[in-house]
Amino acid sequence: xxxxxxxxxxxxxxxxxxxxPRETLLDCLRDxxxxxxxxxxCGTGDCGACSVTVDxxxxxxxxxxxxxxxxxxxxxxxGMADGDxxxxxxxxxxxxxxxxxxxxxxxxxxxxxxxxxKNPDPTEEETRYWLAGNLCRCTGYDKIIRxxxxxxxxxxxxx
Numbered sequence: 001x002x003x004x005x006x007x008x009x010x011x012x013x014x015x016x017x018x019x020x021p022r023e024t025l026l027d028c029l030r031d032x033x034x035x036x037x038x039x040x041x042c043g044t045g046d047c048g049a050c051s052v053t054v055d056x057x058x059x060x061x062x063x064x065x066x067x068x069x070x071x072x073x074x075x076x077x078x079g080m081a082d083g084d085x086x087x088x089x090x091x092x093x094x095x096x097x098x099x100x101x102x103x104x105x106x107x108x109x110x111x112x113x114x115x116x117x118k119n120p121d122p123t124e125e126e127t128r129y130w131l132a133g134n135l136c137r138c139t140g141y142d143k144i145i146r147x148x149x150x151x152x153x154x155x156x157x158x159x
Contacts (some may be wrong), residue, residue: 001020015033023066025074027051035078041135045062048108050107054069055072055073077107080113089109092147093105098146100138100145
């Protein structure tokens with residue numbers, strides 16, 4: 001099968017890659033663009049480890065074909081920090097020890113960032129609901145929720 005040329009924007013940079021029409025966006029990000037932050041935890045869209053945003057919408061990149069990224073704006077965990085300056089969520093995840101093995105962390109961070117962009121003042125219930133598609137087998141969620149809620153409060157105070 002012939003490869004298809006895809007032009008898209010990833011983390012603010014214009015990128016091009018060639019992919020098999022059957023390749024997932026996750027595979028293209030990891031194998032074609034060397035962006036290995038998003039992880040394949042399940043390959044069925046059930047765990048959220050591969051979460052990215054596409055045109056501002058949170059998606060499981062294991063369920064989207066790489067060719068569907070044509071002309072889209074993709075944001076991954078690699079785009080969260082500004083150089084060496086961590087995003088407030090990343091800082092709070094460290095401060096609250098909201099990560100352990102790191103498999104789920106990139107997807108949770110991307111999902112939490114999408115939440116705070118949509119709703120800068122979420123309740124704990126809204127935060128838990130929003131992150132329900134991201135499974136963590138190590139931390140137990142409470143530290144993750146506290147980190148997100150603390151980040152939201154800090155970002156509201158800063159603005």
